[in-house]
Amino acid sequence: MSFRYIGSKARVVDAILERVGKPNGGMFIDAFSGTGAVAVAASNAGWPVLVNDNLSSSAIMSFARVISEEQVAFTHFAGYENAISALNEASPIRGFIHREYSPASADHCDVARMYFTEDNATKIDGVRKVIESWAEKSLVTKLEEKLLIADVMGAANRVANTAGTYGCFLSKWQRQSRDQFTLTPRALPKLAPPASMSIGDVSNISCTPDDTVYLDPPYTKRQYAAYYHILETIALGDEPLVKGVCGIRPWQEKASDFCYKVRAAKALNNLIQSLPAKRIFLSYSTEGHVAISELENILGNLGKVETCELDQIGRYRPNRAASEAGSLVGEILFCLEKRPQKGRAAA
Numbered sequence: 001m002s003f004r005y006i007g008s009k010a011r012v013v014d015a016i017l018e019r020v021g022k023p024n025g026g027m028f029i030d031a032f033s034g035t036g037a038v039a040v041a042a043s044n045a046g047w048p049v050l051v052n053d054n055l056s057s058s059a060i061m062s063f064a065r066v067i068s069e070e071q072v073a074f075t076h077f078a079g080y081e082n083a084i085s086a087l088n089e090a091s092p093i094r095g096f097i098h099r100e101y102s103p104a105s106a107d108h109c110d111v112a113r114m115y116f117t118e119d120n121a122t123k124i125d126g127v128r129k130v131i132e133s134w135a136e137k138s139l140v141t142k143l144e145e146k147l148l149i150a151d152v153m154g155a156a157n158r159v160a161n162t163a164g165t166y167g168c169f170l171s172k173w174q175r176q177s178r179d180q181f182t183l184t185p186r187a188l189p190k191l192a193p194p195a196s197m198s199i200g201d202v203s204n205i206s207c208t209p210d211d212t213v214y215l216d217p218p219y220t221k222r223q224y225a226a227y228y229h230i231l232e233t234i235a236l237g238d239e240p241l242v243k244g245v246c247g248i249r250p251w252q253e254k255a256s257d258f259c260y261k262v263r264a265a266k267a268l269n270n271l272i273q274s275l276p277a278k279r280i281f282l283s284y285s286t287e288g289h290v291a292i293s294e295l296e297n298i299l300g301n302l303g304k305v306e307t308c309e310l311d312q313i314g315r316y317r318p319n320r321a322a323s324e325a326g327s328l329v330g331e332i333l334f335c336l337e338k339r340p341q342k343g344r345a346a347a
């Protein structure tokens, strides 16, 4: 699955894996997994992986990319494809997504939210309800349920009337938003290295000295919990009290320290100090809250650090003159070999 996720490393994943190298007996932990672009590349390279994100939506979509066909037999449906076909036949329902994220929202608030057409919103509600009932009746395993939820998020993304994030909807229907919401089965590998998933703050991931940890924290003020709120609601299948023109679910409890300029450096220092893993890779941008030189100091105090510039891209500028005057944005990867620590750092 590929979509325009803020900070996705899809473009530079090969360069990251080149530095990470071959499996060495430990696990590859993608601690801020996002879309799972890096985790899936590591899994393809043979690494057992753990994906973690503090958003359920991100952890689930990452996890769905690192599982194999043999783990999701869908025995009750005689296969994954049949389960997807059955979902595509689900009856539309006027549920939460229809009520809050289609123009039907105008029936109960001042704004007609144009995230999805009414038809597509009722399809999303219908499909999500069916998955929930299959899970309740144990017709699907927990893993199969996650895979289907990831497929719903992918299909919803394809018809969302947005410019890439769910921070706001567009005021005119875009061509893709008029397409019909349809699930498509993904191509699963026959076999894959072991994979596991956790949902939660990065400070709670479990890792050992032999694991390799990849950190790709947010580096701007954009809070993912707010920007991807509808995916989170689809993943959780809940009905939160949503507010404002864009109907954003409460997200403050998932606000990330890494998104605040005044907290980011300390949060990174504490995190990297406290991780028991000997090998740590950190992605960061030259446009991030923390200066590259400051990160080099933080990491240099903890062990041997190498700074690799992966890529340079032109920063978005509103017009050509501004663009020509604009600087380049660099995608940096720090590779840290940690010195043995005496004890875990205090937060």
Ligand SMILES: C[S@@+](CC[C@H](N)C(=O)[O-])C[C@H]1O[C@@H](n2cnc3c(N)ncnc32)[C@H](O)[C@@H]1O
Binding pocket: 005, 006, 007, 008, 009, 010, 031, 032, 033, 034, 035, 036, 037, 038, 052, 053, 054, 055, 058, 200, 201, 202, 203, 216, 217, 218, 219, 224, 225, 255, 256, 257, 258
């Ligand atoms: C830059 S994105 C990761 C992109 C990912 N590497 C990819 O290629 O798609 C950062 C991710 O960190 C997650 N995140 C932010 N704060 C977090 C925290 N404190 N603990 C765990 N995950 C967090 C966000 O939800 C987001 O998915």
